Every structure is written in structure tokens, then in C-alpha cells.
Amino acid sequence: GVGLLPWTDGLRQWQARVGWLHRLEPEQWPDISDAALAETFGAWAGPWLDGVTRFSHLAKFPLHEALSAMLDWSHQQALDRELPTQLEVPTGSRIAIDYTADPCPVLAVKLQEMFGLMATPKLANGRVPLTIHLLSPAQRPVAVTQDLASFWANAYADVRKDLRGRYPKHPWPEDPFTAVAQRGVKHPRRG
Numbered sequence: 001g002v003g004l005l006p007w008t009d010g011l012r013q014w015q016a017r018v019g020w021l022h023r024l025e026p027e028q029w030p031d032i033s034d035a036a037l038a039e040t041f042g043a044w045a046g047p048w049l050d051g052v053t054r055f056s057h058l059a060k061f062p063l064h065e066a067l068s069a070m071l072d073w074s075h076q077q078a079l080d081r082e083l084p085t086q087l088e089v090p091t092g093s094r095i096a097i098d099y100t101a102d103p104c105p106v107l108a109v110k111l112q113e114m115f116g117l118m119a120t121p122k123l124a125n126g127r128v129p130l131t132i133h134l135l136s137p138a139q140r141p142v143a144v145t146q147d148l149a150s151f152w153a154n155a156y157a158d159v160r161k162d163l164r165g166r167y168p169k170h171p172w173p174e175d176p177f178t179a180v181a182q183r184g185v186k187h188p189r190r191g
Contacts (some may be wrong), residue, residue: 002034002041005061006059006060008064008065011063013098013100014067015032016105016156017099018030018032019130020139021079021124022080024124028147029075030070032067044066044070045066046062047066048062065152080148082123083105084123090114090115090116090181091113091183093109093113095108104128104131104146105123105130106133107132107133108135109132109133109134109135110137111134111135113181113183114148115179115182116176116177117148118148118152118177119148120145120147120148131144131145132144134151136163136167142162143155143159
């Protein structure tokens, strides 16, 4: 099966991204699920199989090139535009999106880096919801939401009450809607 090929996390992310677009527009995007790849193996992998005579040769199979060849240039550009590998958050950090998460892609980001952002970002022109895992300063999830505005308005106060004593060097403003997003610890006031 295709599981014997040299998959990397990056290639599985690519496969999941294309899979999302295939579900949205099946006529426009190829089915590159493991089952579909196994069924059509000769067609897409054939050009790269010269010299492959043993299972051990599959470790050097150019899987990235073979899969990339399944998309033309315009589809590759659309993939990067519709479902980017990273999302820029209010601090300017570029955070990786996990497209292999089920049922929706996940953005795991430190809570303080999202201050000021009202609406949950959506992908593919609003057609793919994004689940946000808001992390503590210790990088542990403290909330999971697809509705950032509701989290700020309803659950944030409890999270703030619970965590500001444990992480006093990090900002825990009362109003997360107007607070400035921040990467690190609080800056001392200069007077």
C-alpha cells in the first residue's frame, strides 16, 4: 500500500490540504486519499518507478515530486492561497496550521498572541472552519474554540482568573478585545 512510501509530516499535511479542496470542489481537485492513491498508483507513480525492484527501494522514492506533479501550476498556487501552511496572527507570528486534525484544521497558538482578534479566521474564502487551540504560556491548551468572539466574551474571564496567578509575568488584560497581542512576558512600565 501507499503507507510503504516515504511519507513525511509535511507531505501528509499537503495531502490533507488537497483533500479539503477535493471535498469542496471534487471536479476541480484530485482525490489523493490513501485509497485513491493506491487505486491509481501506476498512473501517478509510474514515471518515478524506474529502478524500483524491491520494497527497500521505496525508501528513496521521490514522493514529494510524484505528488506535486498531480497538480498543475495554477492548482499549486490556489492551494497555497486557499489553504496556507501558516497563518499570521495579530502579533505577526506565522503559526503552522494542522490540516490532519479531525474534523477541522487546527491553529494552536498562545492565547496572548490572539488578543484583539474578534472573528475566528476561516480558510478557503470562508468555506473551511478553523479550530483554535488557545495555549497557556506553557504551551498547553486552555481553550478550544471555533468562535473566538464568544470565547473572549464568555469563557476568557474564567481562564484569566485561573491562569494569571500561575503566569504573572504574562499579560491577562480584563478586555481582550482592545488588548494588544503580545508574544512574550509583560513589559515593565517605564515612568
